[in-house]
Amino acid sequence: MEFDYVPISQRQPLRFPDEKRVALIFTFNLETWDLVKDTDKPYYAGGPALLPATLPGNVPDYPNHTWREYGQRVGIWRLFELFDELGMQASCTTNAVTFERRKAMVDACLDRGWELLAHNYEQGELLTDYAHDKQKEQSVIDASIEIYEQHVGKKPKGWLSSSLRGTLNTAGILAKHGFTFYCDIMNDDQPFMIRTENGPIVSIPYSNEINDFTILTRRGHTTNEYRDILIDELDQLYLEGEKSSRIMNVGLHPHVSGRAYRVKAIREFIKHAESLPGVWFPKREELADWYKDNHEAHFPNQLGNSN
Numbered sequence: 157m158e159f160d161y162v163p164i165s166q167r168q169p170l171r172f173p174d175e176k177r178v179a180l181i182f183t184f185n186l187e188t189w190d191l192v193k194d195t196d197k198p199y200y201a202g203g204p205a206l207l208p209a210t211l212p213g214n215v216p217d218y219p220n221h222t223w224r225e226y227g228q229r230v231g232i233w234r235l236f237e238l239f240d241e242l243g244m245q246a247s248c249t250t251n252a253v254t255f256e257r258r259k260a261m262v263d264a265c266l267d268r269g270w271e272l273l274a275h276n277y278e279q280g281e282l283l284t285d286y287a288h289d290k291q292k293e294q295s296v297i298d299a300s301i302e303i304y305e306q307h308v309g310k311k312p313k314g315w316l317s318s319s320l321r322g323t324l325n326t327a328g329i330l331a332k333h334g335f336t337f338y339c340d341i342m343n344d345d346q347p348f349m350i351r352t353e354n355g356p357i358v359s360i361p362y363s364n365e366i367n368d369f370t371i372l373t374r375r376g377h378t379t380n381e382y383r384d385i386l387i388d389e390l391d392q393l394y395l396e397g398e399k400s401s402r403i404m405n406v407g408l409h410p411h412v413s414g415r416a417y418r419v420k421a422i423r424e425f426i427k428h429a430e431s432l433p434g435v436w437f438p439k440r441e442e443l444a445d446w447y448k449d450n451h452e453a454h455f456p457n458q459l460g461n462s463n
Contacts, residue, residue: 176397184247186261186262187275189278202217207219227410227412238419245439246408252303274316279318287325290329297326297330315339330357361405366404368409379418
């Protein structure tokens, strides 16, 4: 996997369709974790913990696991209702096991015609566990694709690794499978092309900065501060987007933003975004397909000799 260092000041202006200044994407993370793992090493059941005391993987961590499950049982449905009310769509990352263990969540997305991205097999298994075992990483990605295809009826076009832990091999494996875009590389406010040994793939950056888990859980901002951070980020990108278009991704976790007292922050932010005529609300696949056809006008020769 390779991509060029090209500062944003040295690119040609990026012009989204209809002169839109900002492509705004809401990402619901529909993640499912094992309650226990066959290990006596520390394992947070559900990723980074709300309660910090570490338990071994073979001991159930109910406070942290059920905190996450609140999002699956309650929070996501509150967010579905909010987005239905506002006529909005989301782009949802989905572990393969979510299709089987929490099927109602992904069915609700499919019923709405929302976008689903492949998001590893199980949230607690990281591709970096196999950074030096390409065949094992390939098998995890293969299994994820197989289950996705069984439930969605087509192959996935986009990928976000669990905890954003991709390897040097991930983008190339995805390109070999025909993926259009990859979201782990979070170094930009614009899409760009990644070169792999199996051909190019579009980077559509996710964000661990404009992300409810970071803002609310890790940093402890209030609901109103969360809303204001989102608005301030969008307003600045909108200003910059007059000269060259930008992406804004808002990462949402149902157990965080799906709490009753936090939903108003998302509602008020969306209403602000809708008031700006230059905001585009595309699916990631739509944005990736457009960029793949138009990247040469943005900055030429991104693909070098690999195209």
